[in-house]
Amino acid sequence: MSSIHPEAEATGHASADRVIRMVVLSDIHATQAGDPITNVAESTAEHPKLNALTGAREFLEGVAGDADCIICPGDLIHQGHTEPMGWVWKELQDLAKTLGAPLVATAGNHDMALEATGAERPNSALRDLDPQFPFPDQSCVDTYWAHDFAIIASGSWRVLSINSSAQMSFFDESERDHGRLGRDCMRELPKRLDAIGTGKAINVCVCHHHPQEWTEDSDDETSHMIEGDRLLKLLEERPERWMLIHGHMHHPRLDYVGHGSGGTVRLASGSIGANLLAESGIQFRNQLHIVDFDMNAQELGLLVAGEVQSFDWETGEGWTTPAPGSGLPVSEPFGYRRDGIELAVWLREQAQQLGRRTWSWKEIIELEPRCKYLAEIDRRSFYQGVRRLKGGVVEAREEVTFEW
Numbered sequence: 001m002s003s004i005h006p007e008a009e010a011t012g013h014a015s016a017d018r019v020i021r022m023v024v025l026s027d028i029h030a031t032q033a034g035d036p037i038t039n040v041a042e043s044t045a046e047h048p049k050l051n052a053l054t055g056a057r058e059f060l061e062g063v064a065g066d067a068d069c070i071i072c073p074g075d076l077i078h079q080g081h082t083e084p085m086g087w088v089w090k091e092l093q094d095l096a097k098t099l100g101a102p103l104v105a106t107a108g109n110h111d112m113a114l115e116a117t118g119a120e121r122p123n124s125a126l127r128d129l130d131p132q133f134p135f136p137d138q139s140c141v142d143t144y145w146a147h148d149f150a151i152i153a154s155g156s157w158r159v160l161s162i163n164s165s166a167q168m169s170f171f172d173e174s175e176r177d178h179g180r181l182g183r184d185c186m187r188e189l190p191k192r193l194d195a196i197g198t199g200k201a202i203n204v205c206v207c208h209h210h211p212q213e214w215t216e217d218s219d220d221e222t223s224h225m226i227e228g229d230r231l232l233k234l235l236e237e238r239p240e241r242w243m244l245i246h247g248h249m250h251h252p253r254l255d256y257v258g259h260g261s262g263g264t265v266r267l268a269s270g271s272i273g274a275n276l277l278a279e280s281g282i283q284f285r286n287q288l289h290i291v292d293f294d295m296n297a298q299e300l301g302l303l304v305a306g307e308v309q310s311f312d313w314e315t316g317e318g319w320t321t322p323a324p325g326s327g328l329p330v331s332e333p334f335g336y337r338r339d340g341i342e343l344a345v346w347l348r349e350q351a352q353q354l355g356r357r358t359w360s361w362k363e364i365i366e367l368e369p370r371c372k373y374l375a376e377i378d379r380r381s382f383y384q385g386v387r388r389l390k391g392g393v394v395e396a397r398e399e400v401t402f403e404w
Contacts, residue, residue, distance in 0.1 A: 074108025179209025305335020340381025
């Protein structure tokens with residue numbers, strides 16, 4: 001029998017409004033009893049203002065009731081203590097029912113038991129879940145545990161779930177401190193993607209570990225996915241365009257990764273559960289995200305574009321609008337990539353041709369609609385380009401004005 005299985009089909013909401021919406025909740029780190037290391041404990045399940053996971057259900061029903069898919073990039077539990085695994089999986093399933101959207105997950109390093117117990121494997125708690133992990137379709141389950149990946153699809157979207165924690169399933173201590181992209185996965189995955197073709201409009205790859213080193217927070221940070229650059233290269237060279245969503249770092253970020261201008265959109269989703277202040281004293285807060293893929297952007301030549309909405313968790317308050325500097329802002333676009341200086345030169349030329357000295361951001365979007373999808377990192381580069389060309393950028397609270 002071939003190891004290539006049919007694509008698992010998921011049912012979700014129709015996207016008549018030409019927006020595909022995915023909810024992202026990562027790094028839950030659930031425990032049984034209340035503990036300062038986490039904001040998600042089975043013992044606080046009845047208190048949605050004290051429990052980030054149970055609080056998410058009511059909150060998301062109000063702001064994301066039309067979701068197409070729910071994504072969980074791993075670390076359902078904390079440090080391999082598997083007792084609350086069934087509870088947190090049920091909570092996620094209940095959330096999926098509330099939103100009327102399928103749940104797609106992947107394994108995190110904390111989801112693996114650290115010590116052998118009888119005939120159990122490190123991933124036994126995941127494999128014993130009901131509905132099955134990472135998605136209940138049997139062919140999906142078989143492929144995930146055999147080849148470290150699974151592909152789930154609905155009408156206009158496809159999610160590729162990568163198990164970057166697979167090598168931890170052998171109690172190999174050398175594999176505990178990093179992720180890995182298995183060679184078997186890389187051998188089978190291109191065949192599978194080629195076999196199912198490029199018919200889905202939105203393609204998302206979800207994994208737990210970041211695919212390349214991340215030294216911004218620590219010079220000796222080496223917990224990334226070994227050979228993750230192979231995954232980035234594969235996605236970048238595919239005829240379809242991808243968004244990569246991962247967890248593990250607890251540091252929310254929206255940017256692009258890869259080797260060229262066609263690199264993958266990357267959402268580092270942070271954590272909804274880990275107590276970040278107690279963990280390291282860093283300024284970031286727990287966040288969940290709503291990713292809206294705007295299908296209208298494809299008419300502008302942007303195959304993966306839209307906006308990410310983010311929300312902060314405040315114990316005792318619940319899910320709220322992000323505070324400045326807490327992670328991703330309440331809304332951030334993505335999808336249009338252009339060098340900031342090149343874009344500034346273009347604007348100066350337009351100003352000269354049209355004889356206009358002052359431009360609002362709204363007017364720039366009317367002139368170049370793709371600028372609506374300019375990510376914050378590229379928008380800041382654009383501001384620098386304007387200033388480098390002796391222009392002015394006035395940043396008011398609600399608007400940005402450019403002057404020549």
